[in-house]
Amino acid sequence: MRPVTGGIAIRVLGRALVFFVILNLAFAVLQPLPWLGSLSLYGRVFPARERFPFGDDPARDYNLVVGNLDALFASHALAAPKAADEYRIVVLGDSSVWGVLLAPADTLTGKLNAMALRAPDGRRVRFYNLGYPDFSVAKDLMLMRRALAYHPDLIVWAVTLHAFVAERQPEHVLLQDNPADARAVAGLGLPLALNDARLAGPDLWGRTLVGQRRPIADLMRLQVLGAMWAATGIDQDLSGPAERLTIDLEPNETLRGVTSADLEGGEVLWSALDVGVKIVREADVPLLIINEPTATTGGANSDLRYNAFYPRRAYDRYRAVLTRRTGELGVPLLDVWDLSPLAEYTNSPVHLNPAGSARLAAATADALARVMAAGRR
Amino acid sequence: MTASATPLQTSRVMQIRNGLAFAAAIAFPFLLQPVSPIRNLTFWLPLASLGLVVLVWFSLHGLSALREAATRRALIAAALVVAALAVTRFLPALSLLPARPPDPLLVAVALTLLAGLGALAARLSTAATRVLWLPVALLLVLFILLKAEVLAALISAGLRALGAQDLAQASASDVNWLGYSYLAFRLLAVLRDRMTGARTLRPYGLAEFVVFALFTPAFLSGPIDRADRFLKDWRAPWRPNVADLGESARRILIGLVKKLALADTLALVALNGDNALHAHGLWMWLLVYAYALRIYFDFGGYSDIAIGIGRALGVRLPENFERPYLKPNLTQFWNSWHMSLSQWFRGYWFNPLTRALRLRDWQPMQIVAVGQASTMMLIALWHGVTANFALWGAWHAVGLFVHNRFADALKARPQSGLLDPRWTKLRHLVGVLITFHFVALGWVWFATPMPASALRVFGALLGVTR
Numbered sequence: 149m150r151p152v153t154g155g156i157a158i159r160v161l162g163r164a165l166v167f168f169v170i171l172n173l174a175f176a177v178l179q180p181l182p183w184l185g186s187l188s189l190y191g192r193v194f195p196a197r198e199r200f201p202f203g204d205d206p207a208r209d210y211n212l213v214v215g216n217l218d219a220l221f222a223s224h225a226l227a228a229p230k231a232a233d234e235y236r237i238v239v240l241g242d243s244s245v246w247g248v249l250l251a252p253a254d255t256l257t258g259k260l261n262a263m264a265l266r267a268p269d270g271r272r273v274r275f276y277n278l279g280y281p282d283f284s285v286a287k288d289l290m291l292m293r294r295a296l297a298y299h300p301d302l303i304v305w306a307v308t309l310h311a312f313v314a315e316r317q318p319e320h321v322l323l324q325d326n327p328a329d330a331r332a333v334a335g336l337g338l339p340l341a342l343n344d345a346r347l348a349g350p351d352l353w354g355r356t357l358v359g360q361r362r363p364i365a366d367l368m369r370l371q372v373l374g375a376m377w378a379a380t381g382i383d384q385d386l387s388g389p390a391e392r393l394t395i396d397l398e399p400n401e402t403l404r405g406v407t408s409a410d411l412e413g414g415e416v417l418w419s420a421l422d423v424g425v426k427i428v429r430e431a432d433v434p435l436l437i438i439n440e441p442t443a444t445t446g447g448a449n450s451d452l453r454y455n456a457f458y459p460r461r462a463y464d465r466y467r468a469v470l471t472r473r474t475g476e477l478g479v480p481l482l483d484v485w486d487l488s489p490l491a492e493y494t495n496s497p498v499h500l501n502p503a504g505s506a507r508l509a510a511a512t513a514d515a516l517a518r519v520m521a522a523g524r525r
Numbered sequence: 526m527t528a529s530a531t532p533l534q535t536s537r538v539m540q541i542r543n544g545l546a547f548a549a550a551i552a553f554p555f556l557l558q559p560v561s562p563i564r565n566l567t568f569w570l571p572l573a574s575l576g577l578v579v580l581v582w583f584s585l586h587g588l589s590a591l592r593e594a595a596t597r598r599a600l601i602a603a604a605l606v607v608a609a610l611a612v613t614r615f616l617p618a619l620s621l622l623p624a625r626p627p628d629p630l631l632v633a634v635a636l637t638l639l640a641g642l643g644a645l646a647a648r649l650s651t652a653a654t655r656v657l658w659l660p661v662a663l664l665l666v667l668f669i670l671l672k673a674e675v676l677a678a679l680i681s682a683g684l685r686a687l688g689a690q691d692l693a694q695a696s697a698s699d700v701n702w703l704g705y706s707y708l709a710f711r712l713l714a715v716l717r718d719r720m721t722g723a724r725t726l727r728p729y730g731l732a733e734f735v736v737f738a739l740f741t742p743a744f745l746s747g748p749i750d751r752a753d754r755f756l757k758d759w760r761a762p763w764r765p766n767v768a769d770l771g772e773s774a775r776r777i778l779i780g781l782v783k784k785l786a787l788a789d790t791l792a793l794v795a796l797n798g799d800n801a802l803h804a805h806g807l808w809m810w811l812l813v814y815a816y817a818l819r820i821y822f823d824f825g826g827y828s829d830i831a832i833g834i835g836r837a838l839g840v841r842l843p844e845n846f847e848r849p850y851l852k853p854n855l856t857q858f859w860n861s862w863h864m865s866l867s868q869w870f871r872g873y874w875f876n877p878l879t880r881a882l883r884l885r886d887w888q889p890m891q892i893v894a895v896g897q898a899s900t901m902m903l904i905a906l907w908h909g910v911t912a913n914f915a916l917w918g919a920w921h922a923v924g925l926f927v928h929n930r931f932a933d934a935l936k937a938r939p940q941s942g943l944l945d946p947r948w949t950k951l952r953h954l955v956g957v958l959i960t961f962h963f964v965a966l967g968w969v970w971f972a973t974p975m976p977a978s979a980l981r982v983f984g985a986l987l988g989v990t991r
Binding site: 152153154156157206207208210368369372373375376378379380381382 | 767768771790791792793794799800803804805806808809811812815
């Protein structure tokens with residue numbers, strides 16, 4: 149073996165540096181993350197997930213937050229081929245649809261699937277949970293666009309006032325990690341703040357292999373955690389004590405600075421409804437919009453607010469506008485805002501317990517029967 | 526005995542290395558010590574580590590060592606490093622310590638107290654090695670106190686009472702003395718070698734002894750080196766060269782990949798106390814395999830990093846792992862897994878014990894059984910005094926004994942067809958598979974906190990429980 153001299157060491161290090169730079173630049177140019185995201189062990193080695201991967205503490209949740217949309221869909225049961233006798237319904241929404249503090253079987257889609265519904269033409273109705281925390285109609289629309297590739301027969305979109313607030317849209321991790329999808333939704337008419345630095349996407353350094361090391365590591369962790377999903381059927385830690393619902397409320401009537409008077413101004417993205425309808429109509433897929441249940445907590449200042457999220461006047465006005473706008477668009481609306489008693493909420497004014505979830509599923513099933521029947525006609 | 530270090534020619538570069546390594550050896554434990562809720566304990570525990578090193582050194586060298594300028598310089602330098610850390614109490618923006626240090630006056634009192642203890646140890650130090658039992662006993666008692674959760678909780682309660690803190694919050698985790706185990710192993714080895722005269726010990730300089738005992742790369746989790754071997758490297762002429770630095774970088778890189786890429790990823794699916802209760806069916810095997818690989822890559826990675834850094838500093842630390850999962854029997858596994866620890870126990874427990882038992886005319890089989898069982902139990906309980914660690918130790922003790930008997934029986938038999946060289950590879954492969962699975966299943970005891978959860982895992986592995 150040749151002795152290692154300083155000259156040899158410098159030459160080796162120099163070549164390594166050149167290789168490193170070329171590799172990183174190639175990665176930045178080719179941007180293979182979407183392709184890498186679509187490679188998945190789910191549905192092959194591990195069972196597909198019942199809902200998108202999401203979790204703050206991988207060690208306890210056996211789950212994690214992954215921003216790569218291709219990876220999210222590739223891990224989901226929706227990615228499986230559609231059976232000939234399947235009537236496929238995807239359900240979009242926020243953490244309440246995803247099912248915070250609920251096992252997969254206790255979520256809205258879990259309860260709906262347990263009903264073993266049949267479409268008017270006799271096909272078995274299969275529901276897919278495409279909910280994803282946190283509130284954002286832009287995120288919902290991005291997922292809606294992507295979901296069309298999986299041949300849904302009907303789309304259910306659960307919304308709430310928070311999801312329409314313009315200011316919070318760029319905060320969502322899925323928008324930040326998928327700026328092309330965000331731009332596509334904006335291109336359909338959603339006035340997103342595309343000049344917001346958070347939606348700009350990574351710069352050249354951020355697109356290199358080194359810059360993308362975290363998303364790459366997350367993709368690998370997602371695959372590894374498939375083993376825990378397979379081994380336990382757990383995708384969320386339900387063992388710890390849940391944060392309690394706030395009962396006594398602050399004496400103010402705003403929602404992130406928005407008042408009832410602002411509800412038809414630029415602070416609230418009503419155009420999301422138009423964009424949603426445009427997306428589904430282009431694909432000829434029926435849509436049902438649900439105004440999801442929210443708690444009336446009582447307690448201090450309950451004359452001003454329904455709960456910690458919503459001031460009464462702003463929320464009442466939101467419901468009125470939502471009813472009017474969906475009516476104008478010809479989209480069926482299931483407004484179940486006061487469906488569940490306070491006891492059926494967990495840690496937030498929109499998170500239901502299994503009983504609340506079952507109640508919502510029953511109401512949704514009734515509404516769907518009408519929508520499916522109308523669609524058949 | 527004098528304390529002169531008798532170094533070979535010390536170059537300027539070596540002087541700088543020695544000085545930095547000395548300061549790092551003292552400061553590093555202070556920087557990494559986990560924060561304890563007990564007032565000031567985050568500072569006192571690393572100071573106690575340093576105190577133990579000085580105490581043992583004076584026990585070995587006597588008071589006359591103080592006459593040497595090098596000793597006085599080392600003591601002053603050590604005190605200055607500690608003082609510099611202590612004054613960061615008033616410079617929080619500059620402090621890298623995990624918790625605010627105590628009042629420097631208190632630190633001064635503590636240093637004086639340590640100096641007094643060192644002087645007492647030195648005064649007691651005589652030609653008779655009997656008195657060395659005192660530091661040995663001190664180190665062993667501390668070991669027991671720290672490893673037994675009940676006793677550690679009692680210490681916590683006592684310290685909380687002294688500081689007028691809430692006794693109800695007392696917990697064993699309050700007394701998490703970083704690096705104590707490995708420090709104690711090194712110091713016990715030095716003391717026992719002197720007591721038994723097993724090795725011809727050179728006199729050590731105080732500064733180099735501090736570097737040996739608290740050597741920064743190996744401080745957290747070894748490898749456990751012997752003083753004579755370490756100091757031979759440390760005193761040898763040294764200057765950084767490309768070959769050593771290259772090898773060092775290679776080992777560090779391998780270690781980082783093992784630890785950060787492999788072990789940390791495997792940790793997501795490795796068996797633990799929680800998922801032992803959740804996982805079902807054959808998937809449980811995956812969790813057990815993941816744990817077996819994770820613990821190897823984690824510890825092996827740390828060892829690689831330590832060995833790599835040591836190499837860059839001119840010290841060839843002993844290897845800790847040598848492809849342990851590819852060994853064809855359990856005896857060979859234990860000769861290649863955490864080698865510096867198993868060699869320590871072999872040298873300071875198993876061999877003296879079996880020698881003593883032979884002198885008492887015990888039967889060879891009894892000697893093997895008692896020697897292996899007690900060694901494995903000590904190794905197990907070193908990890909913590911719990912039922913599951915004890916069961917893990919018993920698992921391996923039984924395994925080693927069975928293998929020993931089996932190997933003896935095989936030797937006694939005439940050469941059979943199975944010993945034909947054509948079968949050697951197959952025998953080896955089967956041996957590797959059996960050994961790996963025995964070890965991997967043994968980790969179930971190690972990874973779970975209670976016998977009940979371990980039994981649930983075994984049930985799932987066998988398809989008995991869901």
